[in-house]
Amino acid sequence: MTNAAQIIPVILSGGSGTRLWPLSTTQKPKQFHRLIDDNTMFQQTCLRVSPQVDGRFGSPVVICNARHEDYVIEQLEEASITTGTVITEPTGRNSAPAIAIASLHAQATDPEAILLILPSDHAIPDPQQFRDSIFHGIAAAQRDFIVTLGIRPTGPETGYGYINAGERLDAHAAKVKRFVEKPDRETAEGYLAAGDYLWNAGMFLFKASAMLAALKDHAPDLLAQAQVAYAAAKPKGRHVRLPLDQFSKCRSISIDYAVMEKAANVAVVPVDFAWSDLGSWGSIWEQSPRDGENNSLHGAAVASDSRNNLIFAEGIPVGVIGVEGLVVVATPNGVLVVPRDRTEEVRKIVDALLPNN
């Protein structure tokens, strides 16, 4: 165990977040918007693990779609994060190719480097507790485990995958017995009662060498494709731009399917910090500050005789009268009106309104 081992945050910023239409679009996905406070979700993710906050974190590696490179650069600068690497994908290929390439990139400088994979669109109100949890996983990662953070469930959520924890590895980590898909309500209640099921938040901690070995065992084709794509990229300053010809040949698959569900050396650190994936407007209302009428108002929004609403006005004024429990989102791209408890269904109308999205 090297005390000097740095954690390299790898920020995955490839999602498109269509359930947050009309704010989130393929042109400017949700992670680049100010949803809750003055920083975007992407900036919050970077700042939570910045070297200025804790010297054990190295400069970040950001992986994003090429069309969002300008947002990434602009928002990193705005957050005073001036070091690190930006890897751009010419097209989306899910998480496994991105993680393979980040591992290859880290290995080039230090095969023992520990990578911390973070989605860029989560809300974590207590960043210190979050960081403490990460450090709880280091020991297992240094023993060549691929470590996931497992959020202790606060309810029988049906919107998340679950991790079934097995035998203890150390004071903080346990081996993973199995990963399970999003359950139905009854199954989720069973998981909650059992006590050894945790939410899969898509946050991982591992040595570059451990991930590359696991890829070699369980997805050798993918590893080979990623090696070709990474070798073909010509790094320029802080930029690594993956070329379309090679990268588009990578198999599109999530890291869960490609590696986590197959490898034996997978561990989980149960964590207790408050967390939301901000996957729907309903969850954004839950995470947002609210006024005396329990309304969360963003931008030029006026609510008269209205309660329990999220009114999100970006670039266009919104007025509501006499409504309750609604989400109203307006941007120059479009307008959404839906009850707060049905915001998971947004994709339906996005497909109808924007057939080519």
Added chain:
Amino acid sequence: MTNAAQIIPVILSGGSGTRLWPLSTTQKPKQFHRLIDDNTMFQQTCLRVSPQVDGRFGSPVVICNARHEDYVIEQLEEASITTGTVITEPTGRNSAPAIAIASLHAQATDPEAILLILPSDHAIPDPQQFRDSIFHGIAAAQRDFIVTLGIRPTGPETGYGYINAGERLDAHAAKVKRFVEKPDRETAEGYLAAGDYLWNAGMFLFKASAMLAALKDHAPDLLAQAQVAYAAAKPKGRHVRLPLDQFSKCRSISIDYAVMEKAANVAVVPVDFAWSDLGSWGSIWEQSPRDGENNSLHGAAVASDSRNNLIFAEGIPVGVIGVEGLVVVATPNGVLVVPRDRTEEVRKIVDALLPNN
């Protein structure tokens, strides 16, 4: 009685319709929008009484705010109405100055001309029945009565003023006993039961000479001011542009207060045609075609699992899920969400969102 007497439609187009925000604005009020069908309210008003439809109508006189002159010209041309006069007011002064000036303008060519005053923002689904009703008022107008059309009430409406009809003048017209302000519910029910109360729709028929005589009797200051303003206007082609210096001195007052409630020679023709003043989004929903779910959808609007809504999308797409009985209006100027039965309250939030409106 001269058979050759023409009716000169005078289209009053000065309203601003803030209850129809965000579509209707002071820049482009409701009468210039396509609310129900392919013609704007202003075009429908002109076409209903065009000389092409019935030779007894002469070319129209349109009175509008100077800032809307371009809309008027453009929409008249679009409706193939190429003759007539456009009088522009440099500032709003309510209906009495406008009607005084229209009467002066008509008198200049023919003092016996019969003027038909029409607001430009009403929905009248059966134009032939409407025209028949107008002709029923001609005899009384030729006997120097100022004739109003009184809509037979279909319910105890509290949003309209009422006209109490008195003794019969001829087969169609009766003398007016009195005008009454918008009543409360109980009073309106009494009017409905009494049977001799009619809605005041702001539509009048009179000889120019009769109106000018009434103005001389009941509002001599106003008549004098209007004469000065009209004399100062320099007609140019079909345009009469009232100059600010003189017109702004006209007293701002409605024709009801200035003349109708005071003059003795006021008659009413009870009429039965379907009519709505389209004063609120609720009334627009009532007048609009609807789909199988009883939704009225305008523009790029998509409704999923939703019933009894008006979704009006102009220049921006709107998607709604799981809502009922709502009005959702979106334009690049703003977004409104309000239950259908509360659309009378829209002004509240317009004042809050646009304090300088």
